[in-house]
Amino acid sequence: MVAKSxxxxxxxxxxxxxxxxxxxxxxxxxxxxxxxxxxxKNMKVWLVSEEQKLLSQLNEADPDLILIxxxxxxxxxxxQIMADVFAWMRGRAREINKVLNSPSxxxxxxxxxxxxxxxxxxxxxTSLTAEMADTDDVVRQCNLIGDVKYVGVxxxxxxxxxxxxxxx
Numbered sequence: 001m002v003a004k005s006x007x008x009x010x011x012x013x014x015x016x017x018x019x020x021x022x023x024x025x026x027x028x029x030x031x032x033x034x035x036x037x038x039x040x041k042n043m044k045v046w047l048v049s050e051e052q053k054l055l056s057q058l059n060e061a062d063p064d065l066i067l068i069x070x071x072x073x074x075x076x077x078x079x080q081i082m083a084d085v086f087a088w089m090r091g092r093a094r095e096i097n098k099v100l101n102s103p104s105x106x107x108x109x110x111x112x113x114x115x116x117x118x119x120x121x122x123x124x125x126t127s128l129t130a131e132m133a134d135t136d137d138v139v140r141q142c143n144l145i146g147d148v149k150y151v152g153v154x155x156x157x158x159x160x161x162x163x164x165x166x167x168x
Contacts, residue, residue, distance in 0.1 A: 022046045022063040026072035027118045071117045079141045086146035112166045115150045
């Protein structure tokens with residue numbers, strides 16, 4: 001728990017000024033492309049490629065937008081990572097509400113979560129149908145944990161169009 005004196009509050013971050021995004025993506029090329037696209041939309045971006053650094057970077061970034069690569073090779077299952085992210089979000093909202101002494105719906109909805117897949121090749125032992133079924137199951141499980149938006153496979157030319165509503 002963050003002490004009251006060290007808690008950084010930026011209640012205007014979602015409405016005015018520069019928004020913040022955290023991108024968790026193990027595939028460096030994809031993560032850098034997403035970061036560049038978001039920076040062109042005047043966002044401050046933190047790129048995290050190591051699973052064990054995700055929560056500490058969430059604390060540093062205090063993001064308005066969280067993008068998670070769901071097909072990243074991780075130690076924990078993606079559903080556990082999402083549970084950790086949503087636990088962080090709830091804890092952050094409680095901290096801010098405590099400091100402001102005023103519960104606010106905005107604080108819970110402050111961070112929006114987007115799931116995407118990198119365009120890595122499907123292994124020869126996995127069929128496209130099985131890969132799609134696995135993705136559907138993972139997205140369904142993540143939606144049970146918290147409100148997420150799945151935008152499909154990352155493709156540079158259509159990515160910003162897919163997330164535009166969450167950027168505004």
